[in-house]
Amino acid sequence: MLRLYLRLYVILALGLAASIWLVNFGLDAYMPESNETYNREALRGPAWALVQQLQPLQGEARQARLDELQPHYGLRLKLVQRDAQHLNERERKLLASDQVVVREDFMKFLAPIDNGPQLLEIRLPEEPRWLYLWAYGLLGAGLAIVLYFWVRPHWRDLEHIRLAAQRFGDNDLGSRILLPRRSTVRELAGHFNQMAERIESLIANQRELTNAVSHELRTPIARLSFELDQLRQQSDPRQCRELISDMYADLGELEEMVSELLTYASLERGATQVTRENIEAHSWLDSVIGSVALEAEAEGVQLSLRTCEVDFIQIEPRFMARAVINLLRNAIRYADRRVEVSLVKFGSGYEVRVNDDGPGVPLEGRTKIFEPFLRLDASRDRRTGGFGLGLALVKRVSQWHGGQVEVLDSEWGGASFRMTWAYAE
DSSP: OHHHHHHHHHHHHHHHHHHHHHHHHHHHHHOHHHHHHHHHHHHHHHHHHHHHHHTTOOHHHHHHHHHHHGGGOSSEEEEEESGGGOOOHHHHHHHHTTOOEEETTTTEEEEESSSSSEEEEEEOOOOOHHHHHHHHHHHHHHHHHHHHHHHHHHHHHHHHHHHHHHHHHTTOTTOOOOOOTTOTTHHHHHHHHHHHHHHHHHHHHHHHHHHHHHHHHHHHHHHHHHHHHHHHHOOOHHHHHHHHHHHHHHHHHHHHHHHHHHHHHHHHTTOSOOOOEEEEHHHHHHHHHHHTHHHHHHTTOEEEEEEEOOSEEEEOHHHHHHHHHHHHHHHHHHOSSEEEEEEEEETTEEEEEEEEOSSOOOGGGTTGGGSTTOOOSSSSSGGGOOOSOHHHHHHHHHHHTTOEEEEEEOTTSSEEEEEEEEOOO
16 A cells, blocks of 8 residues: 555655646746736735835935835845846836736835835845745645545455455455445446356356266166177167167267257357348248147147248348247147247347147246256156257257246136347447
8 A cells, every 4th residue: 555655745846846846837838917917906005005116305314314214124235236236128218107016936026116216125025944844844734634535445445356356356246335325436346246256156056067077978878888898798670770879979968068068158158240131030040830730740749930020120131040949849848738929028138938738837946947967856857858958948048038938827728928128239
């Protein structure tokens, strides 16, 4: 704190001194007549009174009278010869019009007495230098005191931020900064807290993702290992072909999992740039539905477009299509006979609704269902396949577009997934 305080003090002191000098220089350089007129008018009364007393006298009597008056004036009075003053033309005109001549930075004044050879010289008393030293010393001390009480709360708050950053760097990810509302760096502390929360969330998600991936990879790898052992012991060509087919299926499952993991990771860390395009809504939705039509037919589910109230939408088409496809596949997986899709205007944006007539989602699982690698223990469990990443991708894509996703009850008693996103600005 001392170093910061001294630097600020030196800068402010030098700045104050320079400002005083500039003001004085500016007044002297650009307003000399105004300053001279002000000082002339300030001394015009005393000069006139003195001249009135000296005019009737001549010679030594005038000097004697001036000596009598001197003790009663704080001014220094003296009779001088006009010719010895080296008057210029302007000063001669001022004296001829009975005005006072100002010299030596407003410290010396010459007043005419009777248009004769003598002038009255009036000097202001010199100000003691110790007075200036005391004045500037008190000014510096006052500046130091004011600066201290200004710097101290700022330094205290900045020290809180420094210590919080140090704790955060030492792996205390829960470290946060609490500052009073009147603090001038409270906004900085708020940004630090937001950053800390984001980093803590990313690290926590990364840990969960790593643990979940290691768990999810065990099953297909274990099956592949078992199938390889069986293949080595199998002599029947038909059984060998079945085992090889199962192994290809397991490899496909691994490939699909890796693809979903990469997509989820890119969305989670925000590495991909959001570039929205103006898309014809009905054609885009038809193509999305068509990409899963065969899966619906294989499951014996009727997949249909219920309504499309929008002509054009602004989306990132690749990831938004992936999100809607994941919603459709999830609905097809759990539906009994039918799945319907709708695209409608909703508030300040759009909404995609996917309804099915399956078992629905219990209330206690409607928030957890969008977390990665999470499966419910009731009807929607791992019997139906999947890795628990599909709905997590839907949530990230929706948030990416400034919206959200939720699950409610459909009109047929199943699940109704509703993904919203905002208009592009």
